[in-house]
Amino acid sequence: MNDASSTSLRRGLRRPLHAMAIALGLALGAGAATAEVLPEINLQLSPWTVVAREKGFFKEEFDKIGTRKINLIATSTAELIGAESAAVGGGKLAIAQRMIYPATVHRANGLDGVVVWVSEPSNRYRAPILARADNDRIKTVADLDGKKFGSSRISCYWSSPFETLTKAGLPLDSREKKGRVRYESIDNGSVVVSGILSGAIDATSAHLASGAFTGAWLAGKLKVVGRSPDDGVYVQNGGRVTYFARREFAEKHPDVVKAFLAARERTSEWATDNVDEAAKIIARETRVPVEVAKFQITHLGQWDFMAGEPNADKARLAIKTFRDWYIANGDDILSERKLTDAQVDAFIDGRFFVGGSHTIYR
Numbered sequence: 001m002n003d004a005s006s007t008s009l010r011r012g013l014r015r016p017l018h019a020m021a022i023a024l025g026l027a028l029g030a031g032a033a034t035a036e037v038l039p040e041i042n043l044q045l046s047p048w049t050v051v052a053r054e055k056g057f058f059k060e061e062f063d064k065i066g067t068r069k070i071n072l073i074a075t076s077t078a079e080l081i082g083a084e085s086a087a088v089g090g091g092k093l094a095i096a097q098r099m100i101y102p103a104t105v106h107r108a109n110g111l112d113g114v115v116v117w118v119s120e121p122s123n124r125y126r127a128p129i130l131a132r133a134d135n136d137r138i139k140t141v142a143d144l145d146g147k148k149f150g151s152s153r154i155s156c157y158w159s160s161p162f163e164t165l166t167k168a169g170l171p172l173d174s175r176e177k178k179g180r181v182r183y184e185s186i187d188n189g190s191v192v193v194s195g196i197l198s199g200a201i202d203a204t205s206a207h208l209a210s211g212a213f214t215g216a217w218l219a220g221k222l223k224v225v226g227r228s229p230d231d232g233v234y235v236q237n238g239g240r241v242t243y244f245a246r247r248e249f250a251e252k253h254p255d256v257v258k259a260f261l262a263a264r265e266r267t268s269e270w271a272t273d274n275v276d277e278a279a280k281i282i283a284r285e286t287r288v289p290v291e292v293a294k295f296q297i298t299h300l301g302q303w304d305f306m307a308g309e310p311n312a313d314k315a316r317l318a319i320k321t322f323r324d325w326y327i328a329n330g331d332d333i334l335s336e337r338k339l340t341d342a343q344v345d346a347f348i349d350g351r352f353f354v355g356g357s358h359t360i361y362r
């Protein structure tokens with residue numbers, strides 16, 4: 001082959017390679033242009049998020065993806081249980097925490113969200129049945145026959161005692177059927193505490209590390225009269241914690257979700273190792289006494305600092321297990337709006353669990 005022919009061949013080879021390089025560059029450029037940076041994010045004001053902000057864990061993780069402003073907001077000045085779910089649905093909050101039973105009920109009720117994190121199984125201390133400490137008429141679950149029980153319906157404050165009372169042969173009232181225990185749904189924790197202390201209701205269930213209940217508990221105003229069984233559907237499945245987001249948000253900003261989860265993981269580890277300093281931050285930023293803040297970190301029923309469930313399929317199985325049990329035992333909401341297995345599978349966003357594209361688990 002002469003020099004002219006060789007040069008011509010090289011030019012001929014370079015032309016398609018050059019065209020490919022241009023095309024690749026344009027594709028990469030287009031990808032970079034469409035990768036939308038989220039400049040700021042709204043998150044729940046909670047014990048762990050104020051620590052994450054104070055110690056710089058949020059800043060370090062969100063700076064990596066260009067999210068520079070983190071707003072921590074209270075979901076409801078009226079302390080309505082479940083207000084964070086409405087805030088996520090309306091776009092006020094990007095990511096929020098709810099226990100897995102109420103999160104699933106909100107999904108069944110039409111919230112187009114996905115679960116991005118699930119905790120390990122719960123325990124008997126997370127949502128006990130409570131009565132007024134000096135109420136000598138109620139000492140055990142058996143004493144609740146015919147009594148008034150008030151709690152938030154779409155919460156652990158219903159799902160935990162529902163199991164305990166059903167297994168004791170003392171089912172709660174439902175919309176379709178009168179039970180052995182009179183039930184009233186009350187979504188304000190302060191109202192529930194007032195109801196217990198005044199005698200307007202005889203018993204409730206609550207997370208002792210939550211808001212209005214912590215002070216009343218530490219002051220000796222409440223007593224535990226029943227707990228969920230260790231091997232029960234609530235402890236093993238329905239009492240897990242979740243973080244969830246609108247499906248549209250998770251699809252559009254998976255890096256943001258991952259940064260949030262990474263910051264949570266770092267905060268949980270730090271707070272567990274530095275309880276006194278963490279309690280001072282929580283007390284100052286959430287305006288509670290230091291002893292309350294410390295209780296919210298160390299109590300066996302706390303939920304802000306639980307370990308995660310890394311396996312997406314185990315998380316899905318937990319939902320399917322409690323869904324089937326509650327339906328079989330008269331859960332009117334899940335019976336009317338039963339989620340299919342396929343819907344449950346899609347509800348758990350596998351990208352954020354082991355093996356997923358945006359997992360924090362290695």
